[in-house]
Amino acid sequence: MVDQELVDRIEDSLEQDQDALEADLPGILSDVEGRTDDLVREHPQVMADILSRMEGMDVASFVTENPETADQFQELLWSGMRVMVEQNPEVKDQITENITTNFEADDCPMEGHLRVDEDEETITGGAGQLDDADLTITGPADVLVGLVTGDVDPMTGFMRGQFELDGSMGTATKLAPILNGLSNQLPD
Known part of the structure; x- marks a missing residue:
């Protein structure tokens, strides 16, 4: 409490x-x-x-x-x-495979990771990098935070060159709706 x-x-x-x-x-x-x-x-x-x-x-x-x-x-x-x-079955339904992602800011010392677990229907993350992540997203810190909070749409941000992506575009396409679903969970 x-x-x-x-x-x-x-x-x-x-x-x-x-x-x-x-x-x-x-x-x-x-x-x-x-x-x-x-x-x-x-x-x-x-x-x-x-x-x-x-x-x-x-x-x-x-x-x-x-x-x-x-x-x-x-x-x-x-x-x-x-x-x-x-707490949200709609976001859980979007978790259809395991995806690991590293985030790396190119303008400050901030690194993080995200792990999507299909079996557990969970999303976890934190500071530091994962070994052998499926994706690595590199960009300015405000863009990386915006990807999670909904300020930056993953697909539009990539197309506009707001961040770089290393990894399979197919995997990134599966991660995008999960990120969008996360940001939609935040109260207004």
Whole structure:
């Protein structure tokens, strides 16, 4: 269970201007660490609000200045998405095969991964790279975050050259609706 004091602190920080939020974010992400699942289950709007504000920031600059926060942010992002998938049969239905994907920012030290598991109908992810991933997506940090949060459509982003893709286009085509389905789970 996430205590109301932490939720209030997060909500207060989210109401501040971008500079103040960026100053608060490392402490908030540190306090949320290990309680992400509970935060998403009990306060999904808070999760959506954090991700929404992250879309408005210069992610590369923030991560460069706070590299440990990149891992904590990914923990929040992927744990949140995993919990949302667990609760939504429509997204589970789109998981029709195993897909592993590495994400690598080309403008800051941020690397992450995503694992889609057909048998378990789950999506997991986090910081760091997987060995022998099916796909590697490389691009600016804000584009990589946008792929997961819905700010960047996977197919349109690829066609516009917003990111590079290494791996099978067929596999990427199967991943795109899953990414779109994830972003649709975020509360407005």
